[in-house]
Amino acid sequence: MTGLVRSELRKALTTKMAWGMPLAQFVLAAVFAAITGGFLLFVDIPGADGTPIPARELFEDGVLARMTYTGGLQVGYLLALVLGILAMGSEYRHKTLTATFLAEPRRGRVVAAKVVGLSVVVVLNGLAHLAGAVVGGGIMLLLADVPLFPDAGDLAGVMLRLLLVLVLWGLMGLGLGVLLPNQVVALFVGVAFAFLIEPLLSFGITFVDALADAARFFPSQASTAALSVFEGVDPATAQNMGFNPDQLDWWAAALTLLVYAAVMTAVGWVLTRRRDVA
Amino acid sequence: MTDAPREGTGISARGLTKTFGPLRAVDNLTFEVRPGRVTGFLGPNGAGKTTTLRMLLGLIRPTSGEALIGGRRYADIDRPMQVVGSALEATGFHPGRSGRDHLRVLAATHGIPDSRVDELLELVGIPAAARKRAGAYSMGMRQRLGLAAGLLGDPQVLLLDEPANGLDPEGIRWMRGFLRHLAQDEGRTVVVSSHLLSEVEQTVDDVVIIANGHLVREGTMDELHGDPAVLVRTRDASALADALVRSGLAVQPEGPAALRVQTGDLARVGDVALAAGQPVYELRALRTDLERLFLDLTEAPEHSNRNRLPEEIDR
Ligand SMILES: Nc1ncnc2c1ncn2[C@@H]1O[C@H](COP(=O)(O)OP(=O)(O)OP(=O)(O)O)[C@@H](O)[C@H]1O
Ligand SMILES: [Mg+2]
Numbered sequence: 001m002t003g004l005v006r007s008e009l010r011k012a013l014t015t016k017m018a019w020g021m022p023l024a025q026f027v028l029a030a031v032f033a034a035i036t037g038g039f040l041l042f043v044d045i046p047g048a049d050g051t052p053i054p055a056r057e058l059f060e061d062g063v064l065a066r067m068t069y070t071g072g073l074q075v076g077y078l079l080a081l082v083l084g085i086l087a088m089g090s091e092y093r094h095k096t097l098t099a100t101f102l103a104e105p106r107r108g109r110v111v112a113a114k115v116v117g118l119s120v121v122v123v124l125n126g127l128a129h130l131a132g133a134v135v136g137g138g139i140m141l142l143l144a145d146v147p148l149f150p151d152a153g154d155l156a157g158v159m160l161r162l163l164l165v166l167v168l169w170g171l172m173g174l175g176l177g178v179l180l181p182n183q184v185v186a187l188f189v190g191v192a193f194a195f196l197i198e199p200l201l202s203f204g205i206t207f208v209d210a211l212a213d214a215a216r217f218f219p220s221q222a223s224t225a226a227l228s229v230f231e232g233v234d235p236a237t238a239q240n241m242g243f244n245p246d247q248l249d250w251w252a253a254a255l256t257l258l259v260y261a262a263v264m265t266a267v268g269w270v271l272t273r274r275r276d277v278a
Numbered sequence: 279m280t281d282a283p284r285e286g287t288g289i290s291a292r293g294l295t296k297t298f299g300p301l302r303a304v305d306n307l308t309f310e311v312r313p314g315r316v317t318g319f320l321g322p323n324g325a326g327k328t329t330t331l332r333m334l335l336g337l338i339r340p341t342s343g344e345a346l347i348g349g350r351r352y353a354d355i356d357r358p359m360q361v362v363g364s365a366l367e368a369t370g371f372h373p374g375r376s377g378r379d380h381l382r383v384l385a386a387t388h389g390i391p392d393s394r395v396d397e398l399l400e401l402v403g404i405p406a407a408a409r410k411r412a413g414a415y416s417m418g419m420r421q422r423l424g425l426a427a428g429l430l431g432d433p434q435v436l437l438l439d440e441p442a443n444g445l446d447p448e449g450i451r452w453m454r455g456f457l458r459h460l461a462q463d464e465g466r467t468v469v470v471s472s473h474l475l476s477e478v479e480q481t482v483d484d485v486v487i488i489a490n491g492h493l494v495r496e497g498t499m500d501e502l503h504g505d506p507a508v509l510v511r512t513r514d515a516s517a518l519a520d521a522l523v524r525s526g527l528a529v530q531p532e533g534p535a536a537l538r539v540q541t542g543d544l545a546r547v548g549d550v551a552l553a554a555g556q557p558v559y560e561l562r563a564l565r566t567d568l569e570r571l572f573l574d575l576t577e578a579p580e581h582s583n584r585n586r587l588p589e590e591i592d593r
Contacts, residue, residue: 007386014379015372095370098337099380099427102364103387105336105353277337278329 001113004104008087008117017086022128025079029072029129030136036071037140040064045237061150063232066158068137069130070227073162074195076129077169077223080122081190084173087118088268089183097277111269114174122170126163158227164254165223168261169194172219175264178271194219216248217256225253287361287434287467288313289334293343296329303329305491306343311469311484316461318482318499319471322576326491327471328367331439335364347435359388359431365424367439373413377404377423380412381430390430398426403452417444435467436460442477454481475572489576503566506542511535511560512551521554522547538564 012018039045041064044052056064091097104110138148149155173190180186202218205211215221224230225247235246248256289311296304304326311317321327332338334345336352347355347362355361371380381395399408402422407415415423421444428436438457442450458481460466472478475485485502487495495502509532512518519529519537527547528540539547544561551558 003387003389007383010379010383010386011372011375014376014383015374090372094372096372096380098366098369099384101337102335103359103384105355105358274339276332276339278332 001109004109004113005116005120007100007103008113009120012087012117012121017083021079021083022125025076025125025129026132026135028075028079029132032072032075033068033133033135033137034071034140037064037068037137037144040067041140041144041146056144056146058234058237060232061146062154064146065137065141065148065150065155066227066231067229068141069133069155070158070162070229071137072129072133073165073223073227073229074199074220076126076162076166078191078194079129080125080166080169081173081176081194082187083122083125084118084170084175085177085183085186085190087114087170087174088177088272089181089186092177092181093183101277107273108269111265111272115171115265118170118174119167122167123163126166129166130159130162158229161227161250161254165226165257168254168257169219169223171261172264175261175266175268178268179264181275212246216246216253219257219260222248222253222256226250226257287348289345289347289435289467289469291330291334291343291345294330294333294340294345295342296326296333296338297341302491304333304340307488307491307493308343309486309493309496311467311486313467314461314465315483316457316468316470316481317484317486318475318478319469319486319488320473320475320478320572321471321488322473324490325473325488325576327473327488328439330488331364331366331437331469331471334437335362335366337366357388357431359384359390359433361431361433362435362437363428363431363433364437365421365428365439365441366437367443369424369427371412371415371420371423374411376410377408377412377415377419377426380423381408381427384427385430388431394430398429401429402426418446418449421445421449433466436469438468438470440471440473442472450477457481475568479568487572487575489578494575494578502568502571505540507564508539508541508544508547509560509562509564510537510539510547510551510558512537512556512558514556518551518554518556521550521556525550536560 040055040059043055045055045058046052059067091100100110101107141148176190177183177186180189198218199220202215202221205215216225228250230247247253291307291309294304294307295302307326307330319327319331329338333340334347334352344351352358352362371377375383378395378399381398382392385392385395396405399405402425404419404422404426407419408423412420412423421441425438425441428438442453445453457468457470461468461483470478470482479499482499484498485495486493510518512535515531515535515537519531522529522537522539525546527550530538532538541547542563544563548558548561
């Protein structure tokens with residue numbers, strides 16, 4: 001099994017994705033953290049009663065840092081999803097699955113090795129993401145005279161949970177890559193779902209009372225909740241910022257994502273075992 | 279540790295069948311591949327060769343029947359790359375990964391060291407190109423890389439699907455010599471598929487010929503050649519025939535002034551003619567026209583190519 005995992009890691013580290021993806025994570029996280037930080041620290045937003053006030057007066061420094069550093073969460077998990085899709089999709093696309101299964105015909109083990117290998121790769125990419133976030137967001141915090149790490153323990157917890165969220169999105173991608181063996185289609189569907197359909201849908205039903213509860217379990221909201229980005233924030237303010245104030249606890253949110261990841265991985269496992277490789 | 283036998287790993291297909299929708303790509307195919315020999319797996323395009331090899335390797339699930347290598351299904355072989363190596367048609371390489379890294383990815387699964395990878399790249403003749411991205415490889419280089427992948431685990435059995443495809447004449451000669459070396463010098467079991475009998479006739483010991491998913495012939499190359507025969511042309515054919523029969527040879531007339539003698543021994547026929555005082559105008563070994571035989575076998579009406587349009591078959 002260690003040999004299979006090493007094989008998967010070699011796959012991940014011997015193409016352009018090995019440096020292209022972490023670079024993208026670093027740059028995009030830096031940009032989004034800087035934009036989020038700039039918005040929070042230098043722009044007026046509507047307060048609880050609707051009158052515009054500087055955002056930094058609404059939040060404690062700890063919350064400001066947390067929100068700034070996680071500003072790139074959505075692009076982060078989107079790229080993790082892409083990595084997951086590619087882990088299987090590229091084997092279908094380039095017909096390397098034949099060689100993979102000849103080396104290990106017990107396909108369940110191949111999927112297990114992919115789960116482990118992908119998790120490691122996503123964590124490495126996640127570290128690049130965090131580094132970018134600290135650089136991009138840190139510049140803004142410095143400019144606004146907010147301490148870089150107001151509550152280091154809290155921030156460390158948030159960052160670890162961000163890595164977890166990225167890994168779970170990666171596993172959702174892995175399953176999607178098997179479900180839709182045409183890699184281009186899988187990428188299109190995955191990105192469209194994660195970036196357009198799902199957020200719109202989950203934002204939309206926030207306004208439908210009967211369904212508002214369900215939106216909390218959507219992947220995008222669960223991801224935000226898993227980082228407790230809004231912990232210590234007045235619910236009305238969160239709503240004014242366009243977020244569902246009624247979020248899951250971080251552990252419940254993480255568990256929700258885990259269920260999605262497990263279901264998608266199981267789908268991938270079943271299909272991989274049954275399919276002919278021609 | 280592997281409990282795979284190093285010697286004498288044969289292959290057997292028993293009632294192998296695969297249907298793709300309405301198409302029976304492989305139909306109740308039963309054959310044996312004897313250990314330590316080179317077997318040609320032959321059939322025209324679309325006969326089902328690749329599908330059969332993929333079933334042998336557990337990549338395609340048979341609709342019915344089973345395929346065993348050394349008595350076991352491929353999926354049940356521990357450390358399979360050390361028992362069976364293969365180079366299949368349409369095996370892909372990631373275009374952005376170097377050939378060497380492609381092999382290293384596979385080597386990792388079996389704990390095979392990089393030194394072995396470099397050794398094989400040297401052996402198949404692409405040590406320099408192997409560090410470039412595989413997307414830029416020519417067909418011949420891809421074939422060689424595929425072969426190197428099959429040999430990584432130093433397997434006792436090799437399954438090669440049309441390995442000569444895309445090779446230049448020099449490459450084909452190299453491939454032939456290489457296969458002979460693997461089988462004769464190293465005693466490996468080799469199965470090599472082809473849609474041309476002539477391409478492999480100098481290389482293989484045995485043949486398994488299929489057409490439209492059916493087995494049409496299985497046996498040794500010698501059996502395919504048939505019993506050796508000699509054609510001799512003389513002035514008085516019946517006088518020579520008597521002399522040959524007296525010396526213990528079977529004879530049939532072949533046209534007005536020629537005889538077909540059941541022997542491979544040209545000198546013996548010449549000696550008998552000399553002793554009988556008959557002039558010899560022509561004396562040659564009669565070779566079975568294998569290409570003709572192959573066509574006869576695979577184009578027989580019951581195997582007429584199902585991939586052709588109906589009106590073409592009528593013609
Ligand atoms: N995945 C598939 N789905 C549907 N039909 C298939 C599939 N794979 C093969 N076939 C069909 O099965 C038949 C046998 O194909 P196969 O590739 O095994 O032939 P082959 O003997 O290897 O031919 P060639 O000499 O051209 O490589 C063909 O008619 C082919 O079209
Ligand atoms: Mg073929």
